[in-house]
Amino acid sequence: MVRTSSKKIPLVILSDDENFYTEASTPSKHTPPSTSKLHRNGKSIDSVSGQAKRSLCMCSEPDIEDYGDFLRKKKKTSKADNNTLLHRFRSKKGLFVTDVTKTEWCERQMEFSLFSEEWKNKEGKPMDFGGEKRISEAMEVGRNRHVQLQLEVQTLVELEAKSAEDDMAMKLVNFINGVNQLLFDGLTRELPILSFAFAEGIWMVGKIDEVQMPKAKKDHNPILIELKTRSQDTVPSEAQKRNGRIQLMCYKYLWDNLVAHAHHDFPRKQLYDYFELNPRRALSNDLQAACKESGFTALNLGDVVRCYQNTCKMLQPCNKELVLRYESQRDHSVLVEEKITYDEGWVKSEIGSCLELWLGQREARYVAEDEQWKCGYCDFVSECQGYTDIDSESTQFESDYSSE
Numbered sequence: 001m002v003r004t005s006s007k008k009i010p011l012v013i014l015s016d017d018e019n020f021y022t023e024a025s026t027p028s029k030h031t032p033p034s035t036s037k038l039h040r041n042g043k044s045i046d047s048v049s050g051q052a053k054r055s056l057c058m059c060s061e062p063d064i065e066d067y068g069d070f071l072r073k074k075k076k077t078s079k080a081d082n083n084t085l086l087h088r089f090r091s092k093k094g095l096f097v098t099d100v101t102k103t104e105w106c107e108r109q110m111e112f113s114l115f116s117e118e119w120k121n122k123e124g125k126p127m128d129f130g131g132e133k134r135i136s137e138a139m140e141v142g143r144n145r146h147v148q149l150q151l152e153v154q155t156l157v158e159l160e161a162k163s164a165e166d167d168m169a170m171k172l173v174n175f176i177n178g179v180n181q182l183l184f185d186g187l188t189r190e191l192p193i194l195s196f197a198f199a200e201g202i203w204m205v206g207k208i209d210e211v212q213m214p215k216a217k218k219d220h221n222p223i224l225i226e227l228k229t230r231s232q233d234t235v236p237s238e239a240q241k242r243n244g245r246i247q248l249m250c251y252k253y254l255w256d257n258l259v260a261h262a263h264h265d266f267p268r269k270q271l272y273d274y275f276e277l278n279p280r281r282a283l284s285n286d287l288q289a290a291c292k293e294s295g296f297t298a299l300n301l302g303d304v305v306r307c308y309q310n311t312c313k314m315l316q317p318c319n320k321e322l323v324l325r326y327e328s329q330r331d332h333s334v335l336v337e338e339k340i341t342y343d344e345g346w347v348k349s350e351i352g353s354c355l356e357l358w359l360g361q362r363e364a365r366y367v368a369e370d371e372q373w374k375c376g377y378c379d380f381v382s383e384c385q386g387y388t389d390i391d392s393e394s395t396q397f398e399s400d401y402s403s404e
Contacts, residue, residue: 084360086202089114092164092275094194095358097206097250101243103354105374107364111357112380141329142229146209149227150190153181159290165281165301171205172308173287177294178211179311182222187212195254196267200348200355203274208251214319221319224251229329235336236326239371245340248322249347255318262312268305277301318342 082088086095102110150156161167171192178191191208210225226248230236236244261267272279279302283291291298298304326336356362366386367374375381 084358085111085114086355086358089118090358094203094205094275095355097204097247097254099358100204100250100351100354101247103357104246104350105239105243106367106378107357108366108384108386109374109378109380111364112383116380138229138231138329141231145229145327145329145332146190146227149210153185153187153189157290159286160284161287162284163281164275165277165279166284166287168275168277169283169287169291169298169301169304172304173291173294173298176296176304176307176311179315180295182211182213183314193251193254193258195258196261196270197253197257197351200351202355203271204250204254206251206254219319220316222255222315223319223321223323224248224255225323225325226251227325227327229327230335231329233328233330233333233335239374241324241336241338244324244338245322246347246350248324248340249342249344250351252318252320252322252342253344253347253351255315258312259315259317262309262315266309266312268302268309271305272301279305 090096090099099110102113159170161170171194174192175194178188181188182191187210189210191211192205193208194203194205196203208224209227211222212225213220213222226244228236228240228244268279271277280300282288282300283298283304288299291304296307298307320342322340322342324338324340325334327333328335357364366384375384375386378384
């Protein structure tokens, strides 16, 4: 049974974007390839730490020096490096967890979507691909459902970011407040997460649908829950469930990295360098006031990052059992709830395979032959050379909606 918060908590946000960072940016010029197109608590973090301090469980990860090697290489980027998908579309933003899941679903579709968005932004024209309206209607219902669930436990407060440092600070403050809510009330929703993948040499960002503490008092490992809504009361395909599993495992991988390095080797400098941020730049007056309402004082981004690190010190790694829930858009009933056991080796392999494409180490692959039914529901099928005229109706499919 899901526990609900005893009170609503103000949450600082910039806008209604679904990602930790918005995907709206000005990409560099390029010709598409021919085959693809706050919440507020009465207590400060310092006062909470004495009550909620937990022992640190270190995860086995590469040393911090491994990440330093990546940064040194990053500074010596060539023209070819600058033309990678990661640099062109996620520079100074990090790789979204949904970028990993979209790549796993269909690499060509993911690539098409990036270039089509680039073309739309450049030309100022709407896209006109078959099926887009059908999918967006279901997504809108799903988005509204996630907002509804969030408002059950949080109050949204809109602030304007006046700098990149403000924008980053808002995301980190939302995480700080979400963790406070989790520790005090046992549940939080729409939790933004920014973390690092040392082995992959990147920063990743995402937003977790729901995190709750276990009912057993001796169990301090938070449970991650991913909610997907469906317009029809049908069981999702195995490919859809596999995609959801990857998403959840990515969240746990990022969370556990934060916890593992919270006490030692927390890469503040690498954070500033990677996202090109000045930790000494003063936050806006409104944001400083919002931090104070949240229970801590922050004059600049560096202050917020230190609080972010202290917040991570209060956490333990996530529960190895993850929850993937499918809900009917008709009456919000649960269609399927799958409990997944975390497999670090598998999810790191999936991230690594994704990065081969995003870092320009190989070309995008077409969807697997046994999953070509996906093509019948793709907005870019008329542009894709890998499409063959198959009977897509042989497999029941619909697009799921997730809040990230």
